[in-house]
Amino acid sequence: LLHCNALYDAENHVVLDAVLQPKSISNERTAAIEMMMRHTDEPFIVIMDAGYPSLLMLACADRIKNCHYIIRSGLNLRELRELPDAPCDLDMDFIIRKKGGVRITSDPDSQALVHRIGNTKSYPKDLEDPCRVHCRVVKIFLPDHKGGGKWEVLLTNLSREAFSATEIGLLYQRRWQIETAFRNLKFSLTANAFHSRQDEFVEQELWAHIIMYNVISRMASIVAVSQGARRHPYRLNFKMTVRVVHDYIDKKKFSIERLIEDLLPYQVPVRPDRSYARRLSQQKAVDARYRAA
Numbered sequence: 001l002l003h004c005n006a007l008y009d010a011e012n013h014v015v016l017d018a019v020l021q022p023k024s025i026s027n028e029r030t031a032a033i034e035m036m037m038r039h040t041d042e043p044f045i046v047i048m049d050a051g052y053p054s055l056l057m058l059a060c061a062d063r064i065k066n067c068h069y070i071i072r073s074g075l076n077l078r079e080l081r082e083l084p085d086a087p088c089d090l091d092m093d094f095i096i097r098k099k100g101g102v103r104i105t106s107d108p109d110s111q112a113l114v115h116r117i118g119n120t121k122s123y124p125k126d127l128e129d130p131c132r133v134h135c136r137v138v139k140i141f142l143p144d145h146k147g148g149g150k151w152e153v154l155l156t157n158l159s160r161e162a163f164s165a166t167e168i169g170l171l172y173q174r175r176w177q178i179e180t181a182f183r184n185l186k187f188s189l190t191a192n193a194f195h196s197r198q199d200e201f202v203e204q205e206l207w208a209h210i211i212m213y214n215v216i217s218r219m220a221s222i223v224a225v226s227q228g229a230r231r232h233p234y235r236l237n238f239k240m241t242v243r244v245v246h247d248y249i250d251k252k253k254f255s256i257e258r259l260i261e262d263l264l265p266y267q268v269p270v271r272p273d274r275s276y277a278r279r280l281s282q283q284k285a286v287d288a289r290y291r292a293a
Helices: 028-037 055-062 165-173 176-188 199-221 238-249 256-263
Strands: 002-009 014-022 044-048 067-072 088-096 102-105 131-143 149-156 234-236 267-269
Touching: 002 028, 002 176, 002 199, 014 028, 014 199, 028 044, 028 055, 044 165, 055 067, 055 088, 055 131, 067 165, 131 165, 149 165, 176 199, 176 238, 199 238, 199 256, 234 238, 238 256
Parallel strands: 044 067
Antiparallel strands: 002 014, 067 149, 088 102, 088 131, 131 149, 234 267
């Protein structure tokens, strides 16, 4: 099986880059750094979930040109656990060493170490030892689908002058778009069903699905959906857009105007405050003979 790591553009709704790794040796952190290093032409903000942060990754991200990050903390450090359940916005310093460990400290001259780095092989050769990482820590309250919520710690290198703590929280919420993108990729474009069980051919099909996802997204972006006096904003239904565009692919000649006309009836409301519980379960590969489309 393959693990797909994708860099998704939440502004334009397209997949900018992807790294496909064998599931047995997949490493989301190295894949994320690899993709970020390929997109340094202009300043960008990368938003990641709690499975990504590590102290070495923060150090590497700080050294990537034009890279800014917002990452939900999954680091099990005492200083982060002891933050009060209240909004806060403060600075912390990380001192990491190839041998010994790491400590969060407010004293720039402190060399005390309290946490051992497990895998020193992943320590980049061009990273100084010891290495200091300055990080902004923002604690916000994220609501859930039941009307409650919980406090989350976000790590970022964005300045307070450019983004307030509230704006950092709003930016982080946009990360959910990659979850809906993967849902559309797997079920609307049937990227959960493959013709082959060999990794090389599955990888080829995955790239084809990713390209097709971008084509569908760009097609949908050229359709101007009239909002009028509706209660909610409207957008095109992605699955129906897939079907309409699929019908046009086999046509040697077709007009964009006719395509847009055929897409307009398939509109759905966007309800940003509606959410449901995620049902996480391990799924087996689906044979291509039982595809969902």
